[in-house]
Amino acid sequence: MLINALVTKHGDLGAPKAKLRYLVVQGPLAAEAKPGQFVHIRVSAAFDPLLRRPISIAAIDRARDEIMLCFRVQGRGTELLAQTKAGAMLSILGPLGNGFSLPRSGELVLVAGGIGAFPLYALAQAALAAEVPVRLLWGGENAEFLANAGLAHWRRLDLPLHLATLDGSLGRRGLVTEAWPEYLGLRGRGAGLEDQRVSVAACGPAGMLKDLSRRCGEAGIALEVSLEERMGCALGACLGCVCTLRGKDGSIRRAKVCSDGPVFQGQEVVWDAETGE
Amino acid sequence: MPRRANERSQNGAHPAATAGEKVGTMGRAETLDRGRSAPGAMDKPAVDLTVRLAGITLRNPVVTASGTYGFGQEYALYCPPEEIGAIIVKGLTVHPRLGNPVPRLAETPAGVLNAVGLENPGLEEFITSYLPALRKLPTQVIANISGFSVRDYAALAQALRSDSGLAALEVNISCPNVQHGGMQFGTDPARVEEVVAAVKASTDLPVIVKLSPNVTDIVTIAEAAAKGGADALSLINTLLGMSIDIGRRRPVLGNTFGGLSGPAVKPVAVRMVWQVSQAVDLPVIGMGGISTWQDAVEFLLAGAAAVGVGTANFVNPRAPSEIVQGVEEYCRSHGFQAVREIVGLAWRTRGI
Numbered sequence: 001m002l003i004n005a006l007v008t009k010h011g012d013l014g015a016p017k018a019k020l021r022y023l024v025v026q027g028p029l030a031a032e033a034k035p036g037q038f039v040h041i042r043v044s045a046a047f048d049p050l051l052r053r054p055i056s057i058a059a060i061d062r063a064r065d066e067i068m069l070c071f072r073v074q075g076r077g078t079e080l081l082a083q084t085k086a087g088a089m090l091s092i093l094g095p096l097g098n099g100f101s102l103p104r105s106g107e108l109v110l111v112a113g114g115i116g117a118f119p120l121y122a123l124a125q126a127a128l129a130a131e132v133p134v135r136l137l138w139g140g141e142n143a144e145f146l147a148n149a150g151l152a153h154w155r156r157l158d159l160p161l162h163l164a165t166l167d168g169s170l171g172r173r174g175l176v177t178e179a180w181p182e183y184l185g186l187r188g189r190g191a192g193l194e195d196q197r198v199s200v201a202a203c204g205p206a207g208m209l210k211d212l213s214r215r216c217g218e219a220g221i222a223l224e225v226s227l228e229e230r231m232g233c234a235l236g237a238c239l240g241c242v243c244t245l246r247g248k249d250g251s252i253r254r255a256k257v258c259s260d261g262p263v264f265q266g267q268e269v270v271w272d273a274e275t276g277e
Numbered sequence: 278m279p280r281r282a283n284e285r286s287q288n289g290a291h292p293a294a295t296a297g298e299k300v301g302t303m304g305r306a307e308t309l310d311r312g313r314s315a316p317g318a319m320d321k322p323a324v325d326l327t328v329r330l331a332g333i334t335l336r337n338p339v340v341t342a343s344g345t346y347g348f349g350q351e352y353a354l355y356c357p358p359e360e361i362g363a364i365i366v367k368g369l370t371v372h373p374r375l376g377n378p379v380p381r382l383a384e385t386p387a388g389v390l391n392a393v394g395l396e397n398p399g400l401e402e403f404i405t406s407y408l409p410a411l412r413k414l415p416t417q418v419i420a421n422i423s424g425f426s427v428r429d430y431a432a433l434a435q436a437l438r439s440d441s442g443l444a445a446l447e448v449n450i451s452c453p454n455v456q457h458g459g460m461q462f463g464t465d466p467a468r469v470e471e472v473v474a475a476v477k478a479s480t481d482l483p484v485i486v487k488l489s490p491n492v493t494d495i496v497t498i499a500e501a502a503a504k505g506g507a508d509a510l511s512l513i514n515t516l517l518g519m520s521i522d523i524g525r526r527r528p529v530l531g532n533t534f535g536g537l538s539g540p541a542v543k544p545v546a547v548r549m550v551w552q553v554s555q556a557v558d559l560p561v562i563g564m565g566g567i568s569t570w571q572d573a574v575e576f577l578l579a580g581a582a583a584v585g586v587g588t589a590n591f592v593n594p595r596a597p598s599e600i601v602q603g604v605e606e607y608c609r610s611h612g613f614q615a616v617r618e619i620v621g622l623a624w625r626t627r628g629i
Contacts, residue, residue, distance in 0.1 A: 002355050002594055042592065047540045047568060048387040051591060077384075093355075093594060230382045232389065233591040235355075237347030239367070239393045240382040244375075254375055254396060259351070273378060 003027050004089040008066060014148025019073040020115065021082050022058070022150075025090060030065045032095050033057050035122035036201075036226055036263045039069065039094030040234040043080040053077040054231045054258070056119035056203075057095060060126075067095075070118040070150065096234050097262045100224055102126060106197030107133040109183050111212055113176060113204020114140055115149060119226050120203055124157055135160040137183055139176025139208070143169035176204075177211045184215050200224070202266070210271035223266030229257040236260070244273035324608040325615035326601070328362060328583050330560045331483035331508035333444045335362030335417055335583060337601045338616050339573065342564050342587030343368055343421040343447060343487070344393065346597075348407050349414045355594035360601060362583060363417035365511075366407075368449050370422075371429050373399030378531035383520040388541030388566075389588060390518050392532035395423055400436055412442035419485065423449040424462075427475045434479035446482050448473060448507075451489030451514035463489035463514075466501035473505025485562065488512040488553070490545055499553040511562035511585060512553060513546045539588040540566045547579050554580025554621055568596065570603020577604070577616065578623040 005027035013020040029039065040052040059068035073082045084090060100123045102108065108127050110120045117138050127134035136154060140146045142165045154161060163171025164179035172179035184200065202212050203226040216223040229241035236259030245255050245268045252270065255261065326337040340363040346352055349364050358364060376396025383390040398406065403420075411418045420443050424430035430448065437443055450463035450472055462468045469486070476484050486502040488495060490513040499510055515536025520529040528534075546565025554561045563581025567573050568589035576584045589596040608616055 047592065049384055050387055050389055050539050050588070051382075051384050230380050230384075232382050232391070232588075233345070233347075233351070233594075235347070235351045235594070237351040237367075238345060238382075238391070238591060239376065239396050240391060242376070242379060242381070242396070252375065 001028065001032070002091070002093050003029065005029060005092045007084055007086050007088045007090055010084055010086050013070060013150050015144075018145070018148035019082075020149050021071055021073060021078075023055075023069045023071070023081070023084065024066050025069065025092065026064070026066050027092070028065065029092065029095055030060055030062050030067050033060045033067050033122075034095065034099035035060070035126045036099035036119055036224075037095040037097045038119075038234075038262060039067070039092045040096060040231070041069075041081060041093075042091035043077045049077045049080070051077075051232060052093065052234065053081060054096075054234055055081075056226070056262075058118040058121050060122050070115070070121075072115050093234060096258060098260070100201050100226070100263050102130055102132055103197075103199040103222070106199060107135070109198055109200045110134065110136045110138075111176060111184070111200055111202040111204070111208075112136065112138040113202075113208040114145070116202070116204030116208075116226070117149060117154070118203075120201060121150070121153065121157075123201055124154075124159060128157060128159065135162065135183065137162045137164070137176050137180045139164040139166075139174075139179065139204075141165065142167045146170055175208065175211075177208060177215060181215070184212065184219065184221070200266075201263075202226070206271065209266065209269075213266035213269065213271060217267050224263050225266045225269065226262045227257050227264060227269070228262070231258050234258040244270040246270050322609060322614070324605045324613065325617075326605055326608075327615075328617065330562070330582050331445055331485055333363075333417055333483055337362045338577065338581075338583040338604065339597050339601045340365055340419070340562060340583055340585050341590065341597055342585035343449070344391075345587040345590045349411055349418065352590065352594055356590070356596070356598045357415075359415040360598040361416055362601075363419050363444065364411075364414065365419040365421055365447050365585065366411065367397055368395050368421045368423045369397050369400060369403050369433065370395055370424065371400050371432050373397065373402060380529060380531055381535075383529040383535060385518070385520060385537065385539075386541060388537050388539035389591075390520055390530060390535035390537050391515070392530045392535035394532060400433060404436065404441075408441060408443075417444035419443065419445045419447050421447040421449050421487070422476075424472070427472055430472050431475040431479045434476040434482075434484075437480060437482065439481050441482075443482060445485055445508075446476065446480060447485040447487050447511060448476050449487050449514070450502075451487050451491075463487075463498065464492050466497050469498055469501040470505040473502050473507050477506035483508040485509040485511050487514055488549075489514050490542075490549055490565070491517045495549045496552050496556045499557045499559075503557050503559055507559060509560045509562060509582075510553060510557065511564060513542070513549050513565045516542050516545065538566065540568055540572075542566045543572060543575075547575055550576055550581050551579040551624065555624055567600070568592065570600045570607065573600045573604050574607050574619070577619050578621070580621040580624065582617070582620050 377394030543566030564585030
């Protein structure tokens with residue numbers, strides 16, 4: 001849908017200098033929104049900057065008709081968005097995209113790199129509501145980053161958290177996929193028992209997702225990844241935001257990140273097209 | 278056509294402004310300002326919006342530009358096909374194309390560079406999987422064809438004749454984002470004439486030729502298209518440009534170069550429509566940065582018989598519908614009974 005939605009809350013997720021923001025908007029979007037979807041926001045009444053900005057949905061509160069959007073201020077568009085005050089109206093197109101799926105059985109392991117944790121928060125909420133066992137593996141630069149990116153919110157969800165930082169200032173030291181390998185393979189392989197089956201949902205830098213895709217592929221674990229790309233229309237018309245997929249027969253095809261995704265099966269994605277290698 | 282919110286005219290606001298509020302913000306202040314001269318709106322005399330162009334009739338002069346409205350389904354929720362004059366679908370080639378690597382988009386001041394590279398399903402898949410749905414759309418559908426040789430263009434035209442259900446073909450001789458063909462055809466008058474003649478000889482559909490602005494003299498190219506037998510012209514395609522990421526010290530686009538569109542290119546497009554519509558006796562579909570009804574009126578006054586809305590769809594998915602309403606209200610409030618009366622008025626002497 002295309003609506004003018006009321007901004008009910010807007011502020012810093014952590015320390016202001018981290019430039020990580022949360023923004024809550026109210027409207028009928030919430031009734032439709034699914035974890036993993038995004039909205040496309042007009043950030044300027046003029047034509048400069050021109051394009052809308054895609055922002056992932058970080059939390060959905062159907063009772064209050066609200067969705068929370070989290071984003072990093074990193075360019076002219078998000079700088080303008082960061083100036084939006086509570087009480088203002090925003091032109092929002094969405095919710096858009098396909099979203100994550102919840103496993104019918106077994107455990108859901110969320111793997112986040114940096115601000116990739118944002119869309120996974122809505123999925124964690126949905127998993128908890130559906131009584132799907134869920135845990136988070138989250139990697140960031142350091143303890144300060146994780147604190148500024150909403151760690152306190154995650155702690156309130158009361159699910160197992162496994163943190164990794166590059167400098168070891170919180171959790172294990174290193175990349176999240178390397179720091180917590182025991183959750184990304186061994187338990188799933190040949191376990192045979194329903195309740196030990198694992199599926200993974202992930203969002204983060206392309207390099208992390210590529211590594212994760214390899215690990216999950218080797219272990220036979222289902223993996224859903226949320227991709228990011230520069231978007232134009234966000235409706236599947238302009239073909240600006242494509243990714244490359246490899247079918248089971250080995251054939252290569254393009255898919256639209258906005259309307260075929262942003263969530264894809266990890267094993268399908270041709271990562272070298274994503275990482276620029 | 279359905280009208281709405283004409284009550285707003287009583288306090289001087291323009292219907293387009295009302296629609297603009299619904300989606301937010303597109304040019305709102307501007308729209309309100311310019312809408313003050315709408316005295317005749319209360320009586321609501323009918324304005325004839327129909328346009329006859331290249332032998333086909335459009336219910337109104339607003340079409341969606343190729344590559345910006347997909348295949349007619351993507352925008353149906355926001356800007357239904359029955360509210361627009363015609364849909365020009367995404368550029369089609371004989372064989373399927375994966376297009377260019379990402380990034381394919383780079384935002385620029387009031388514009389965007391794109392380098393999609395003609396990603397498309399190819400002729401065969403287009404006919405089997407896309408055409409049946411396109412045929413059912415409640416508007417005129419124009420296919421856009423691109424080739425890498427004269428033979429390609431002829432093959433596409435041969436396969437897409439009037440029994441396809443299409444209203445016309447738009448011949449893309451101006452795509453800047455492919456290595457061979459595309460724009461190469463559009464910059465050499467002799468090649469333009471050759472391609473257009475080959476297409477004309479292969480199809481019974483009206484042929485619209487889309488011109489590139491990346492030429493020394495667009496009038497020469499337009500004349501060559503006319504000589505080749507074109508029934509109409511559309512202009513302009515995107516302007517070739519590039520953008521460099523100063524952090525990575527590399528071009529932003531995967532294809533290095535891309536085509537610039539959006540409000541930034543509008544003055545170039547208006548100038549070219551002005552020149553071509555006076556020099557060549559063919560109807561012109563004017564496009565290039567049209568985002569508001571005021572922009573559309575400007576193109577009509579410059580000599581365009583119809584206007585194409587492209588990049589603005591990404592910003593405001595309701596843009597084409599709102600532009601139709603705005604153009605209608607402009608005609609009504611200025612005493613024009615038909616939109617065709619204002620075509621070329623900026624250079625024509627009124628009354629001729």
